[in-house]
Amino acid sequence: MSHDYLAWGWTPGAGLDGLRPIRKPLPTPGPGEVLIANRAIALNPVDWKICEWGHPAWQQGTVPGVDGMGVVAATGEGVGLPLGSRVAYHQSLARDGSFAEYCLVDASLVMAVPAHLEDAAAAALPCPALTAWQALAKxxxxxxxxxxxxxxxxxxxxxxxxxxxxxxxxxxxxxxxxxxxxxxxxxxxxxxxxxxxxxxxxxxxxxxxxxxxxxxxxxxxxxxxxxxxxxxxxxxxxxxxxxxxxxxxxxxxxxxxxxxVALNSIHAHGQLLDRQQLKAQGQQLLQQMADGRLVAPQRQAFDFAELPQALNKLKEGNQGGKWVALLP
CATH class of the missing domain: 3.40.50.720 (NAD(P)-binding Rossmann-like Domain)
Structure with missing residues (x-):
């Protein structure tokens, strides 16, 4: 494993035009954390919005992105996930996000991906499907x-x-x-x-x-x-x-x-039972998709190296589908 990784870094006040490829030191997971080597990332409207609006926790070089899928590369104390496990996640907006080769996330919200579900399909599910589930639960x-x-x-x-x-x-x-x-x-x-x-x-x-x-x-x-x-x-x-x-x-x-409905707020305001419920529901939705009981929106592939351009196209709404990139 390398000592650093490639990511898209944010520039304050520069919006989508300020996203730049950068290299960051590879973090070591702390207690209750897991380091994920991304295989696929998905774009959501919140991604371009926060890049343009900014976030109180962001600074120069913060990595945007809330949805991703990958394999467990390292775990912190108290985490029982086996290395190499395929997982999907919805990252907190207050932390470095999914627009990178690696992402450090809270292990309590990591969702196991069924063996026969494609990487791109798993990455594209968390934000929209869990938001939909929360909305209906009201x-x-x-x-x-x-x-x-x-x-x-x-x-x-x-x-x-x-x-x-x-x-x-x-x-x-x-x-x-x-x-x-x-x-x-x-x-x-x-x-x-x-x-x-x-x-x-x-x-x-x-x-x-x-x-x-x-x-x-x-x-x-x-x-x-x-x-x-x-x-x-x-x-x-x-x-x-x-x-x-x-x-x-x-x-x-x-x-x-x-x-x-405020899905990402679970990171700051959700208790353990809230997290357990969300994780279980996410895994159920992933299984439904794998079984064909839940139909995914049409996907639009893009190259990770052209992420800012893809975000701009998502913002403009000139092409349909769920934007997803596969990483090497």
Whole structure:
């Protein structure tokens, strides 16, 4: 094993243009830590956003990236993972991330990868699939089983639609037309083009007398607020981007509940039981994917040496699919 490794380092105030290839000293895992030799890394919208916005814990040379997959290269005290184990992870934003040959992570959140699941598929799962699972877990049983996923063409919405269907919910969705056939094939009962001026009226007509029990918005807090009136009495508005800082509807009207989703916050605020639950769920999702019970979004391959360009393309949204790079 080398004494240093290649990584993409961040430059304060420079955004994506400030990402530079650097070499960093190879860290030694401390108690409860594991060093992973990355085999695949996946891009998520949070990656380009934090590169542009910055993070309180970041400084010159901090490595971005939250999702990765690799093999256990070294372990710290109290970690029982065998060397060479294939694992996936969702890294804390406050630590050096996955955009590197190696990543030092908290062993309590490392997820075992099934033997017959491809490296790229495993790397692409943690952030979007676990976010989708957390979003769905916010919703209790209701009088209606109709739910709406706004932005089901994206990775989070795509997984969320499937998990909601597995739970026995009747799923409606918005997405660009190129995703409609795929979503319907999964079992989504109706898909609307979010650019159509009357898509909300189409949904309400299709629902008839049934109230909408939950609405999952993957766009923004402001966007979610504008859709709150679609919900029925005691409905649930779940924001996957941003959150509601103030109630979007008058008090003592439909009495909807507001929910935020913050997957990465588990690193700073989750207790041991939270971590154990998330790890177990991540491993279950990986197994479902390996067994074909969970369909992954289409993947878009890129070269690790062209990571900043791939992040820019993800930001621009000019190509579909989940961006994944394989490392040597």
């Amino acid at each position: 919703i209790p049983e209701g009088a209606s089983r109709d739910v709406l996923v706004v932005g089901a063409g994206g990775a989070v919405g795509f997984y969320l639609a499937q998990l909601a269907l597995q739970r026995g919910l009747q799923v409606w969705a918005t997405a660009s037309p190129r995703h409609h056939a795929t979503l319907r094939a999964l079992g989504v009962v109706g898909v609307f083009d979010y650019r159509a001026h009357d898509w909300q009226a189409q949904l309400q007509t299709a629902l008839g007398e049934r109230p909408l029990h939950a609405l999952f918005d993957t766009v923004s807090g402001a966007h979610a607020s504008g859709l709150a009136s679609l919900l029925g009495y005691n409905g649930h508005l779940v924001c996957i981007q941003d959150r509601q800082e103030s109630a979007p509807l008058p008090a003592f009207s439909t009495a909807i509940s507001l929910h935020e």
